[in-house]
Amino acid sequence: MSRDWVRLGHAIEAARDAKGMTQVALAEAADVSESTIQNLEAGKERVRQPPSVKKVEAALGWAPGSADAVLSGGEPTPLSVGSNSDAPQAGDQTGLPLRIIQELSDGPLLDTTVLPLSGDSRMVIVVRGTPDASPEQIRRDLLAWAKAQSVLQELDHGGDPSDSTN
Structure with missing residues (x-):
């Protein structure tokens, strides 16, 4: 099955918009460049998944592997309180900024x-x-x-x- 980078781009943009984030804010939260977010949202075809995708997943509050699921036609899985990660989860009641959540997960x-x-x-x-x-x-x-x-x-x-x- 081919990987649908345009689908992933739309999913990232929709999740970012749902959180009320700009591309700049998502880039800061994920500790990547704004051009990385722009390229991902544009659905630029890639041979391999860049490491930045993992950071964007975390910044959006997606479970690890969500980007792979979207690339294969599925949906992202939101992180939830009580998941296997030992870091605070996006969506829990910690009130931590996404960048801190990302740092805590690495x-x-x-x-x-x-x-x-x-x-x-x-x-x-x-x-x-x-x-x-x-x-x-x-x-x-x-x-x-x-x-x-x-x-x-x-x-x-x-x-x-x-x-x-x-």
Whole structure:
């Protein structure tokens, strides 16, 4: 069966319009260029599916593989609360911007922390590694996070990190 790129372009445009997003807003949410969105919506024929399609799927709140389904004549599957992904889902009640949802879905989860702020406010930090990172890269990422975490803890205790000597 041939892949229907025009059908995918129409589906992306319809989903974007339904969310009240411009091409620029979708490009920002998916962390791709505006021309990428324009080319996808134009239904430009391709031999292979570009990696940007996965990012656009997530930014639109589609489940992984939805673009393949549309290319084959099916419909996209919306992400739903309680799906297999460990990241917050578009459409849930987190109120997170799509770009944050996209960032939370890429790469292995390395660590999380919640820091109390004033009153009942808090800061949530999620540390994600790079997809396909080597064990050495993950080790470097964790060391960098440990250093950043110590600066945050110093701030939490009322200190000024610029006063510390390293």
